[in-house]
Structure formats: structure tokens, C-alpha cells
Amino acid sequence: MLPTPTKITRVEQETKTVKTYYFDDQSYAIPGQFYMVWVPGLEEKPMSVSGTRPLSLTICGIGPASIRMNEYKEGECMFLRGPLGKGFRLEGKSVLGIGGGYGFGPVRYALLEMQKKGAKTKAILGAKNKDWLLRPAAGxxxxxxxxxxxxxxxxxxxxxxxxxxxxxxxxxxxxxCGPERMMKAIAEICKDRKIGCQMLLERYMKCGIGVCGQCVIGDRLVCRDGPMFGIEALSFADFGATKLDRTSERIPI
Ligand SMILES: Cc1cc2nc3c(=O)[nH]c(=O)nc-3n(C[C@H](O)[C@H](O)[C@H](O)COP(=O)(O)OP(=O)(O)OC[C@H]3O[C@@H](n4cnc5c(N)ncnc54)[C@H](O)[C@@H]3O)c2cc1C
Ligand code: FES
Incomplete structure (x- = not known):
């Protein structure tokens, strides 16, 4: 699968550093799946789907590639490859979505999809301060x-x-979806109360399709076996603790 130039139809500024990009693309992706976004001359980075029909991606400008992505304007094209990975299982009659920072993008999309299925939805939206809060899920x-x-x-x-x-x-x-230590704390609370918990994990990705091994966690690959993992992630020694950086050196989270 090669990156496809995909036209930006609308740009929504959600916070000072986060923009949601809407694309001229009507394909469907399950909440939790992601696209690899190629920035020519820099890198290709995974971004979670924050809506479909039309496709949207919610991008936080945090480093070289993502800051460059957030300079794109309506009418220009981004190079997208996807959808990739395994998303949330959209099941249950009463669901809670918890998002930290830009991690609320895919959670918000999952809640809206669950509303369409008639489920009761509630959300907890967290951030370090008001400037980092994304738009809540309608309804x-x-x-x-x-x-x-x-x-x-x-x-x-x-x-x-x-x-x-x-x-x-x-x-x-x-x-x-959000910082890994936040998700680990949520998983531990859910385990104690025997409630299902579905988390979107992040690792440095290169291929996005299970070939390079860069995104390993425990004995799994985040791009191929996830990014959605359940409470079983608590058994991975590196969950909430360490990850591989771009040179495959193991670093603390
Ligand atoms: C499956 C998956 C889905 C993702 N979905 C999204 C998404 O929907 N929106 C989005 O904006 N990003 C998302 N990311 C993160 C994204 O792919 C990049 O890692 C991020 O944009 C930083 O890349 P960069 O090259 O701009 O900066 P880098 O050079 O990688 O990082 C710049 C600085 O920011 C720090 N940093 C990197 N990532 C984070 C982080 N997550 N939180 C805090 N500090 C960080 C680094 O330590 C470094 O100091 C996702 C990652 C994965 C694996
Ligand atoms: S990014 Fe290459 S195996 Fe996951």
C-alpha cells in the first residue's frame, strides 16, 4: 500500500496546537484504526482516525513531522496510507470514553459510532490545562x-x-486513549472491577504493517496486533514503563 495524495477539504483549529483535518475521502475506518501520514523530506507517522465519511485526522503539532503536518492548508494534499491496525470493538449498551489530550480524537469518534448503535455514552475528557482540551463529543x-x-x-x-x-x-x-501511564492506571481500575477496557497504545512506528518490528510491546506488534489492546496489556512488562525509540534503543516512557 503506497501513500495516496488526499485533498484536505476543511481544517478545524481545536486547540492552540491541535488541528482536525477533514479529507476528500469517503472510505470507512473503525475508531482506533490509524493512517500513516507521510511528510515528504521528514517522516511517515501514524495518526488515529477521528472520524470517517469524510475521513478526519486530529493532529497535535508536537515535533518536526506533526508541526509540518499542521502547516497544511485547505485544498492541499496529505499523503495517507491506511486504514491500518485493529480498532475498538464497538459493543456494549453503556460505554464510557476517556481521553487525555489529543487522545480524545479517536475516543470521540468511537462514542459517536456507539450512539448510532443506540448505546448510552458518557465521557471523561482530561488535559493538563484548558488550552489542551479538545471539543467534546456531541450529545x-x-x-x-x-x-x-x-x-x-x-x-x-x-x-x-x-x-x-x-x-x-x-x-x-x-x-x-492518551498518555500510557494514564491508560495503565485506568486498566488497573477496570481489572479490579472486572470491567472491559479497550486502550489505544502508541509505539514508534516505521512500516505500520507488521514488518519492521519497531513497535513491539510485550510479544506483540502495536501496528498489527493493536493499536487496540485490552486488559491483557497489563501482562506486558514494558507497558507504561519502556519503549523503543527511533534507533531501537529502549527508553523509559
Ligand atoms: C497508533 C498511533 C496513533 C497516533 N495517533 C495520533 C493522533 O491521532 N494525533 C497525534 O497528534 N499524534 C498521534 N500519534 C503520535 C504521532 O504518530 C507522532 O508520534 C507525534 O506526532 C510526534 O511525532 P513528531 O515527529 O512530530 O515528533 P517527535 O520528534 O517524534 O517528538 C517530538 C517531541 O515530542 C515528544 N513526544 C512525541 N510523541 C509524544 C506524545 N504522544 N506525547 C507527548 N510527547 C510526545 C517526543 O518525546 C519529543 O520530545 C499516534 C501514534 C501512534 C503510534
Ligand atoms: S511499525 Fe513496523 S512492525 Fe509495527
């Missing part, structure tokens, strides 16, 4: 948390999650 009751209390409740998404459980709320499954 979904959302608890906002910020580390500094500049919007919503001061604290972590896990505080809000424990608060929901303490007030007797029940969910069939939890979709989550």
Missing part, C-alpha cells in the same frame, strides 16, 4: 478534568472515573 454527557483546575474539575481523569464508580455508575466497556 454525550462529558466530565472535564484539568491538572491545574483551569477548566472542569481539578485533578486526573482517574479521579473522575473513581467518582463515577463510587456513585454507582455501570459501564459495559471503557474506550481510552
Amino acid at each position: 454525550c454527557e462529558t466530565i472535564i478534568t484539568t491538572n491545574d483546575g483551569s477548566s472542569g474539575k481539578k485533578g486526573l481523569v482517574t479521579d473522575a472515573l473513581l467518582g463515577l464508580f463510587d456513585s454507582g455508575e455501570k459501564f459495559d466497556t471503557i474506550f481510552t
Whole structure:
């Protein structure tokens, strides 16, 4: 599969550093799947699907490749390869989505797809401060948390999650995406309460199709076996602890 030039039809500025790009592409991708986005002269980087029909990607300008992506304008083309990987299992009658920072993009898409299936949805949207909060999911009751209390409740998404459980709320499954330590804490809470948890894991990717081995976690490959993993990820020694960098050196998370 080669990168396909795909026209940008609209650009939405979600935060100072995050933009959602809408494309002239009507293909369907399951929430949690990703596209490799090639930036000529730089790198090809995975980006989670944040909507389909039309396809959208929500990009946080954090380093050379993603900052360059966020300079693209409506009418220009990005080079996309996908959809790739295994996304969320869209099942359950009552679901909770938890997103940290730009990780809320694919979670928001999953919640909207679950609403179409008639499921009851709720969300916890967290960020370090109000400037990093993405747009909530339409029609979904959302608890906002910020580390500094500049919007919503001061604290972590896990505080809000424990608060929901303490007030007797029940969910069939939890979709989550964000910093890996946040997801690990959520998985541990879900394991204790015997609730299904579906996480989108991130690793440095090169091929995106299970060939190079760069995105290994435990005995799996994030691009081929994930990026959606369940509570079984808690058994991977490197989950929330270490990852391979671009030169395949193991570094702390
Ligand atoms: C399956 C998958 C899906 C992804 N989906 C998205 C998405 O929807 N939107 C999106 O914006 N990005 C997403 N990413 C991350 C993205 O692929 C890049 O890793 C990211 O854009 C940084 O690339 P860069 O080359 O711009 O910066 P780099 O040079 O890789 O990083 C620049 C600096 O930012 C730090 N950094 C890199 N990644 C992160 C991070 N995730 N959080 C905090 N600091 C970081 C690095 O340590 C470095 O200091 C996804 C990654 C994976 C594996
Ligand atoms: S990125 Fe190459 S195996 Fe996953």
C-alpha cells in the first residue's frame, strides 16, 4: 500500500496546537484504526482516525513531522496510507470514553459510532490545562478534568472515573486513549472491577504493517496486533514503563 495524495477539504483549529483535518475521502475506518501520514523530506507517522465519511485526522503539532503536518492548508494534499491496525470493538449498551489530550480524537469518534448503535455514552475528557482540551463529543454527557483546575474539575481523569464508580455508575466497556501511564492506571481500575477496557497504545512506528518490528510491546506488534489492546496489556512488562525509540534503543516512557 503506497501513500495516496488526499485533498484536505476543511481544517478545524481545536486547540492552540491541535488541528482536525477533514479529507476528500469517503472510505470507512473503525475508531482506533490509524493512517500513516507521510511528510515528504521528514517522516511517515501514524495518526488515529477521528472520524470517517469524510475521513478526519486530529493532529497535535508536537515535533518536526506533526508541526509540518499542521502547516497544511485547505485544498492541499496529505499523503495517507491506511486504514491500518485493529480498532475498538464497538459493543456494549453503556460505554464510557476517556481521553487525555489529543487522545480524545479517536475516543470521540468511537462514542459517536456507539450512539448510532443506540448505546448510552458518557465521557471523561482530561488535559493538563484548558488550552489542551479538545471539543467534546456531541450529545454525550462529558466530565472535564484539568491538572491545574483551569477548566472542569481539578485533578486526573482517574479521579473522575473513581467518582463515577463510587456513585454507582455501570459501564459495559471503557474506550481510552492518551498518555500510557494514564491508560495503565485506568486498566488497573477496570481489572479490579472486572470491567472491559479497550486502550489505544502508541509505539514508534516505521512500516505500520507488521514488518519492521519497531513497535513491539510485550510479544506483540502495536501496528498489527493493536493499536487496540485490552486488559491483557497489563501482562506486558514494558507497558507504561519502556519503549523503543527511533534507533531501537529502549527508553523509559
Ligand atoms: C497508533 C498511533 C496513533 C497516533 N495517533 C495520533 C493522533 O491521532 N494525533 C497525534 O497528534 N499524534 C498521534 N500519534 C503520535 C504521532 O504518530 C507522532 O508520534 C507525534 O506526532 C510526534 O511525532 P513528531 O515527529 O512530530 O515528533 P517527535 O520528534 O517524534 O517528538 C517530538 C517531541 O515530542 C515528544 N513526544 C512525541 N510523541 C509524544 C506524545 N504522544 N506525547 C507527548 N510527547 C510526545 C517526543 O518525546 C519529543 O520530545 C499516534 C501514534 C501512534 C503510534
Ligand atoms: S511499525 Fe513496523 S512492525 Fe509495527
